[in-house]
Amino acid sequence: MGAEADGGEKQLKFLIYGRTGWIGGFLGKLCEERGIQYEYGSGRLENRLSLEADITAVKPSHVFNAAGVTGRPNVDWCESHKAETIRTNVVGTLTLADVCRQNNLILINYATGCIFEYDSSHTLGSGHGFKEDDTPNFTGSFYSKTKAMVEDLLENYDNVCTLRVRMPISSDLTNPRNFITKITRYDKVVDIPNSMSILDELLPISLEMAKRNLTGIWNFTNPGVVSHNEILEMYRDYVDPSFRWKNFTLEEQAKVIVAPRSNNELDASKLKKEFPHLLSIKDSLLKYVFHPNHHNPALLQPS
Ligand SMILES: NC(=O)c1ccc[n+]([C@@H]2O[C@H](COP(=O)([O-])OP(=O)(O)OC[C@H]3O[C@@H](n4cnc5c(N)ncnc54)[C@H](OP(=O)(O)O)[C@@H]3O)[C@@H](O)[C@H]2O)c1
Numbered sequence: 505m506g507a508e509a510d511g512g513e514k515q516l517k518f519l520i521y522g523r524t525g526w527i528g529g530f531l532g533k534l535c536e537e538r539g540i541q542y543e544y545g546s547g548r549l550e551n552r553l554s555l556e557a558d559i560t561a562v563k564p565s566h567v568f569n570a571a572g573v574t575g576r577p578n579v580d581w582c583e584s585h586k587a588e589t590i591r592t593n594v595v596g597t598l599t600l601a602d603v604c605r606q607n608n609l610i611l612i613n614y615a616t617g618c619i620f621e622y623d624s625s626h627t628l629g630s631g632h633g634f635k636e637d638d639t640p641n642f643t644g645s646f647y648s649k650t651k652a653m654v655e656d657l658l659e660n661y662d663n664v665c666t667l668r669v670r671m672p673i674s675s676d677l678t679n680p681r682n683f684i685t686k687i688t689r690y691d692k693v694v695d696i697p698n699s700m701s702i703l704d705e706l707l708p709i710s711l712e713m714a715k716r717n718l719t720g721i722w723n724f725t726n727p728g729v730v731s732h733n734e735i736l737e738m739y740r741d742y743v744d745p746s747f748r749w750k751n752f753t754l755e756e757q758a759k760v761i762v763a764p765r766s767n768n769e770l771d772a773s774k775l776k777k778e779f780p781h782l783l784s785i786k787d788s789l790l791k792y793v794f795h796p797n798h799h800n801p802a803l804l805q806p807s
Contacts, residue, residue: 518542522570549596580762582647617668619652633771645763667724692752697729704792723770726785742794
């Protein structure tokens with residue numbers, strides 16, 4: 505399936521969904537930098553005929569799904585737009601997986617790790633993270649509940665590579681979707697250790713996963729956890745020495761959001777075994793985010 509061919513690697517050509525999105529846009533740039541042929545899909549995920557037309561036109565070696573609804577301004581949107589959430593994230597994602605399977609294509613699917621929360625056997629600070637075969641235990645938000653349902657169904661598709669992304673971070677600190685940018689702009693933040701995904705390090709790895717024709721579920725986070733305050737301390741130390749913030753408790757946070765948020769540690773040892781150079785979350789933050797941004801005066805906030 506995918507890129508195997510006689511005597512070597514068939515010409516790679518990636519078909520990517522999510523052209524206007526954060527992860528989808530990033531993937532296109534990475535393909536350009538690496539000289540990998542790619543095209544963006546023009547179909548809508550829930551429209552099977554439009555996906556089939558894309559595959560016929562592009563003739564891809566692999567398909568990447570970075571399309572989905574995450575809600576604007578945030579995931580609370582999904583609580584009041586349930587049918588729209590189902591249309592793209594459930595019907596759409598399953599349709600794309602099914603069309604890819606019928607066309608003998610691997611689908612790299614950017615999913616979410618926000619389907620777990622710390623529990624009595626995976627306690628905060630224990631270093632005992634959820635593994636790929638653990639059953640999701642967080643259904644507090646409609647977004648997460650439906651993502652977990654889809655992950656469960658996609659396990660039956662042997663052509664799908666499910667990447668559990670969490671609290672994605674990139675070196676672009678001007679992007680409002682960046683977890684760091686988000687928490688620097690909040691009035692108050694909770695302080696809880698979590699698994700997170702440094703996109704500058706992990707998205708190139710996902711391209712490599714396609715080349716290796718990897719499938720199945722993968723915790724797609726850097727090993728270890730980092731807390732909100734640890735990130736904000738780095739931000740203060742490397743980007744803006746005058747930055748200050750206020751913390752509040754989970755109970756106080758619950759009053760300003762509609763749906764509960766997941767907090768968890770994912771066990772990234774499967775990914776680390778496949779990619780031994782994968783950095784721990786704190787080392788990756790320093791290497792990919794804070795060191796390159798250290799001398800960038802454009803990022804300093806006006807005093
Ligand atoms: N950002 C996060 O915090 C986060 C965390 C974990 C996992 N993820 C997952 O990663 C994926 C990508 O996230 P992102 O942050 O890059 O999202 P994003 O910036 O909101 O982009 C979403 C993309 O999906 C496209 N899209 C939405 N509905 C579609 C449909 N029915 N058919 C085709 N395209 C559609 C959008 O295109 P249009 O503008 O044309 O609709 C847009 O290009 C999502 O599935 C998300 O759940 C994100």
